[in-house]
Amino acid sequence: MADRIVLNGELVEQGEISLPVNSEGLSYGYGLFETIKIRDGRLCFFNEHCERHKASVFAAGMSLGFSNKDLFWQARSLIEASSVVDGALKIVTAKSGSKNLTYLHFKRTSKIDNQRPTRIRLSSLVKGSSAFTVKHKTLNYMDNISELSLAEEHGFDECLFTNERGELTECSMANIFFERSGAIQTPSLDCGLLDGIVRAKVIKIAKESGLSVLESKFYPEDLEDSERVFITSSGKGIAPVEEVDFGRILRFDDEVSGVVKVLSSRFDELERESLGQYAE
Template sequence: MYILMNGQLIGEGEGHLSPSGEALFYGYGLFETLKYHNKKIFFLREHLERLTLGCRKLDLQLKIEEALIEEWAYQLIQANQLPTGTLKITCIKSQDHVDVILSIRKNVYTNKDYEQGFKLCFTEVKRNPYSILTYIKSNNYLENLLVRKEALAQGYHEVVFTNVHGKICEGAISNIFFVREGILYTPAVECGILEGIMRNKILEIARGLDLRVEAGGYTEEDLLKAEEVFITNSLLEIMPVVEIEGKQFNLHKNIVTQTLRKQYEDYIGAQQ
């Protein structure tokens, strides 16, 4: 498999990073993960805009135009002959410059996952809504990785974080939505979440359906009283939740979730 590093197409094992760079020492950098299908990258403009904004917030001097990164992305897809999969764009601090690394891999989610739904659990690890990094897709991802690894070992697919004030926030790799009495709820950004590209698309679609949408501060109890729950990210898109720590959700009756999935599929189809 090939990767692209600063515009140069190389083998995965051929890239070299500075052993004394801030990326290695401090995890100084950020990334975007995107889905692509039939060589078409989904929401590339939105991801690149968030990447550029994140670089500014981290004082990463990204001197490469978004249009050139887009060109590199399609070049990498073509070189690897993988027409459908996952694209990752990473920007890291390497002493006096920023390295831009593009890589691709297969998308691991299957139709069976959506038919069966995901199982979620809560974690005692708390989100800090006052942290700068909470709102940036930074390379400081170890906490998410460790918490989700523990959840996977217990038979769950994803975790639910609450913040220091006891309000639900997000998953390790996803944003959270729930439905009660026909209203679609999601934690507000200020609760301490990464504002997902897919989260914003779902909110846009929901409002287009005249679905009542509320973004606010909610508790674990609020989530467990829901009639439907689903999680989102750019790879999962809309993943139904079948269970949260023993509380079951009937995937045959999650009408709002099914409607949003259908509308999203139509939206994507219209973009092709």
């Protein structure tokens, strides 16, 4: 599965390509990426991911050079050539001198087992709320990866960040939600976090279902009187959280029931519908 990639629109063997070691993408993490779930050999929320990628590439002062339709057929050719049924595809655009490189390849699946609840550890690393790297999926992901690894070393599945004001932001690979005071609550984007594709879908579903949704500034202590906590990402969808450790252990209702069940059921429907997307 990992032997082939698409490089600037061409399907090639991975072992046959070389990337310049002094490129800005490799040397400084100057690039953007998207991770798209593959379900039944098809791409989930493909157009949404492409639109976000294009916006981030433009914000970074680069150009993509491919339309959604171009990327769609490149991804389809790679999936079919590699006979992938379920997994994840990455679209990467990186700076290399006066040119940009766009390549597609498969990503290993998350270590989190969706059949069991997630355990989260509060990270001591502080994220800057106005940093470009917290609002876009850049190749400079060292903070996220190292803090996730540290959490895993302590027996947890994820880590949770705060910003310079002590406000909750997001996890290393997911957005966070909690059910509290009769509302679905989640940190607002101005706290410094990625505008997640699944995050946006969950907020929309909740509002359409008549649930109260509050995007605001929250602190670790606000989790103390929450009934449920769950995280969202393209790979995991909606995953319930069993435990959060921020100096003391908080435990939550980890059953896929109530509000979480309503959201999960409707999200699954939307994800299935998105498999029929055709990039316009």
